[in-house]
Amino acid sequence: MARRRRRESPRVDVDMTEDEAAYLKTVMSEELRVTGEAIEVAEEEIERVFKSPIVRDLEELLERGWFWFTVIPSKPKEED
Amino acid sequence: MAWHERVVRFRINTHSIRVALRTARLLEAVMGGRFDIAISTKNFILLDCDDKSAIELFTEFCRGLCREYASRGFMYETPHGFHFVLLKFMSFPRWRTFYRWLLRMMDEEPELEDIIDRAHIEACLRRGYATLRLVQLRRYLMIDETGEVIFYE
DSSP states (O other): OOOOOGGGSOOOEEOSOHHHHHHHHHHHHHHHHHHTGGGOOOHHHHHHHHTSHHHHHTHHHHHTTSEEEEEEEOOOGGGO | OOHHHHHTTOOEEESOHHHHHHHHHHHHHHHSSOEEEEEEESSSEEEEEOOGGGHHHHHHHHHHHHHHHTOOEEEEEETTEEEEEEOOOOOHHHHHHHHHHHHHHHHHOGGGGGTSOHHHHHHHHHHTSEEEEOSSOEEEEEEOTTOOEEEOO
16 A cells, blocks of 8 residues: 655644543534634745745754644734 | 633644645644644754844854754744754653753753743643744755855855
8 A cells, every 4th residue: 555645644743731522522522513614825925935935944854743733822922 | 711722732743745734634623722733852952042132153053063063954934933953863761861951051041041942942842843834934044064054145
């Protein structure tokens, strides 16, 4: 069987405390039912990420799985 | 509790940009705040310089790394500082050893604290990987294997 490329085999890790994970699981499972369609991602948004200079510079390393994407809270305004 | 206080430790890692963006949008819908997309690695060195006035010293330090490791590096500018990526693959133990060595260097040479963000290095070691937000980044310069600097327009 052909081996799947890493980018097509997404893995989601959540790095948080048990309490935070329980909270997130609860609210996300509720919201998923009502916001499922709202979280479809526009192709333009994906294009925008791939046009980011660092993603273009590191494209091969991303393909190899040596870099990956992380979702993190935006910094509060006063920390910007 | 403000949303960012509650979720400040949330970090969702994925190799799929589609999963990352969907997760960010979902979290924004649920939490009401904003989420950024970043890139992370545990095999390449990422360094932050939060003091824009220290750019010359930061560049010199990065040139030294490029020469030492005979590798290229890219530097990016954001409104708040500079970020450097050394294009030298390291095993995770070697990556960790580098950051620990850098912290020891900063202890011995406190002036390094002026050009390299210690908190960023400590966070890298604590999490086991380095992260860089893809927000308002622009190419600043490239350093080749010999330490020669090439500025972007």
